[in-house]
Amino acid sequence: MDFAQNLVYGFSVAISPVNIFFCFLGALLGTLIGVLPGLGPAAAIALLLPVTFKIPATASIIMLAGILYGAMYGGSTTSILVNIPGESASVVTCFDGYQMSKKGRAGPALGIAAFGSFIAGTFSTIMIMLLAPLLVRAALKFGPPEFVGLMLLGLTMVAFLSEESLLVALMMTLIGLLLGTIGIDPVVGNQRFTFGILSLMTGIEIIPLVMGIFGISEVLMNLEQTQEFEIFKGKIKGLLPTRTDWQDSAKPIARGTVIGFFLGIIPGVGAIIPTFISYALEKRLSKHPDKFGTGVIEGVAGPESTNNSASMGGFIPLLTLGLPTTGIMAMFLGALVIHGVQPGPLLVKQHPDLFWGVIASMYIGNFMLLILNLPLIGIWVQxxxxxxxxxxxxxxxFCLVGSYSVNGNYVDIILLMIFGGVGYLMRKAKFPGGPLILGFILGPMIEEALRQTLILSDGEFAIFFSRPICLSLIVINLLLLLSTPIKELLLKRIMT
Amino acid sequence: MRKLHIIAGVLIMTFAGVFYLKARQLSFGTIRSPGPGFVPSALGTILFLFALIFVLKSVFKRSLVHDTGNPWEGMDWKRIPFTLAILLGYALFLDHLGYLVCTSILLGILFWGEGVWKKWVAIVGSPIIAIASYVLFKRLLGVQLPWGFLTFLG
Incomplete structure (x- = not known):
């Protein structure tokens, strides 16, 4: 199938009544979550994972994707109107968005954020359609050794690009990997670390883990502090940007879209880092950099387009290689696995409806969001x-019922409580949750691929170094891991 | 923050140690044919070493994470163990008391504790929401929720 055929097929799947409904629901919920401070897309996707049990796989992923980019749209609303980012990728929008709002230009700020996001979403959808088949073709040549190298690279990148220390992020990844070993051994079928608890025989369920680490912990963090929001009381006028606004925003939108998309593909980058890069770039390229932070539209247009395209770029490695690049993408992988769908190069052949349907739905979802966000902005403010x-x-x-619904067992609620407490302490200690989730989900896959490789090679580790793709992946991995201590050593020498 | 990091590091070392010791009880296999204990013992060892380095670095005041002072300063942290205890109670009594009773009590406590504007709202509202949520989860999502001692009603 060529590009046009794929496009038509994808849209034929996406416009079925069920998929359209879940696309709308996802976009609606995502916007709501983005608007509500204290509940990010990660927590929301974690909360809604159990709901997807009852929905077909394609509709589930369409809905979850809608939540993700919907939250990116909605997050800008609170950033612009009350100076509180609805989700972390909208932090940068506060800098100029809120200042615009204070000057009575909330309308154009919200308008350009929505249009910028729509343009970025459209571009990303087209790019996914163009790039995904190429990557799939390359990935079909991968065997178990390459997959070990690739998945390890994914884990390393996420740890490497983590906001905090590499050592801390690696520890979190290892904890995730160890938690993933609980249950029945994937090769010989022995029980591991079940401590006689029957419910643990199938391993720790992903639902209580993600709900605890992202959902409950977020609630607990909000619970210990009283949040006072300044309610926006002014009237929002002029949502449609003027010609001057468009002239000022066109290039930032274009640059933000491209930067966000390509950075979003890289494991570990996520949507936050690209928004800062976009803002810094716009400030550097601007003729009036001193005005940034006082309410210039470029400071909203660039980052808002960036966060949308970055969050969508993450779908490429997930759908084509089965490699989640962030904690949120790891939850998407979890949702696919729950439905018995294995993401990776074979996904497009085995489940073309899911692959192309989800991609086409992103375009429809972005259009829905434009309608949801502009005329209905007054409702979201409420x-x-x-x-x-x-x-x-x-x-x-929701967390309690979600966890219980997995097996109809109270042990999952106890696990939810434990992971909620652990997640809260992790947030306090500034330990990242993403690498843990990623390690947990990729752990069993890496173990299986590693053991298959060793059986194939008759125990020869040399197999990892005799295959060019695998070797390059391992070299990149080592370079990344060694770069931090080398950098520290060099800095120390310079200081002394 | 430093204290918290040292405690966290020691806890992670313990966690890694437990996994390593338990993994040793499983068959390690050989490099040619790795057994179920192969990967966990390797991971446990690496994690233990990383956690040890983390603790040592924290002890010698080389903060690895951006230090923002005492993370509990000015926070109403007592609500956290209280909330977790409620969740534990909910888990333990769910099968015996059933979803409706347990959820009514849970919501009542949470609404009350969160400062609902009128206390009667918590008392009357909680069972109503519990019933409504039961219908929502059971009918719409098909979740099987326990009736507990109210089985005769189900």
Missing amino acids: FLRIPYWILFPSIIL
Whole structure:
């Protein structure tokens, strides 16, 4: 199938009533979550994972993808109107978005954020359609050794690009990998680390783990501090940007879109780092860099386009290589595995409806978001008034039922509570949760591929160095791992 | 923050140690044919070493993570163990008391604790929300929720 055929096929899947409904639901929920401060897309996807049990695989991923890019759209609303980022990728939008709002230009700021996101989303969808088949073709040549190298590279990149120390991120990855070994051994079928608990025989379920680490911990963090939001009282006028606004924003949108998309493909980058890069770039290229931070539209247009395209770029390695590049993408992988779908090079052949349907739905979802975000902006602002005493018990209840629904067993609720407590302490200690989740999900796959490789090679580790692709992946891995201590050593020498 | 890091590092070392010791009880296999204990013992060893380095670096005041001071300063942290204890209680009593009773009690406590504007809202609202959520989860999502001692109603 060529590009046009893929496009038509993808749209034929995406416009089925069920998929359209879940695309809309995802976009709606995502916007709501983006608007509500204190509940990010990671927590929201974790909360909604159990819901996907009852939905077909394609519709599930369409809905979860809608939540992700919907949250990216919605996150800008609170950044612009109340100076509180609805989700972390909208932090940069606060710098100029809020200042624009204070000057009575909330409308153009919201408008350009929505249009910029739409343009970025459209570009990313087209790029996914063009690039994904090429990557799939290359990945079909991969055997177990290459997959070990690739997955290890994914883990290393996520740890390497983590906001905090590499050592801490690697520890989190290892904890995730160890948690992934609990349950039945994938090769010989022995029980491992079940401590006689029957529920652990199938391993720790992903739902209580992600709900605990992302959902419950987020609630607990919000619970210990009283949040006072300044409700936006002014009128939002002029949502459609003027010709001057467009002239000022066109290049930042274009640059942000491209930067975000390509950085989003790299494991570990996520959507936050590219927004900062976009903002810094726009400031450097601007004729009036001193005005950044005082309410210039370029400071909103660039980063808002970037966060949308970056979050969508992450779908390429997931759908083509089965490699999640962030904690959120790891949850997408989890959702696919729950439905018995194995992402990777064979996905496009085995489940073309899912592959092309999800990609086409992103375009439809981005269009829906444009409609949802501009005319209905007044309604979203009202959601900022929801008191936390309603929100917090609702999230807790959702987590409890979600965890219980996996096996109908109270052990999963206890695990939820444990991981919630652990996630809270991790946030306090500034330990990242993404590498842990990624390690947990990729762990069993790496172990299986590693053991298959060793059986294939008759125990010869040399197999990893005799295959060019595998060797290059391992070299990149080592370079990344060694670069930090070498950099530290060099810095020490310079200092002394 | 330093204290928290040292405690966290020691806890991670313990975690890694437990996994390593348990993995040693499993067959390690050979390099040619790795057994179920192969990967966990390797991972446990590496994690233990990393955690040890982390603890030592933290002890010698080389903060690896951006130090923002005491993370609990000015925070109402007592609500955290309280909330986790409620969740544990919920898990332990769910099968005996059933979803409706357990959820009503849980929501009542959470609404009350979160400062609902009128206390009667917590008392009356909680069972209503519990019933509504039961219908939502059972009917829409097909989740099997326990009736507990109210089985005769189910």
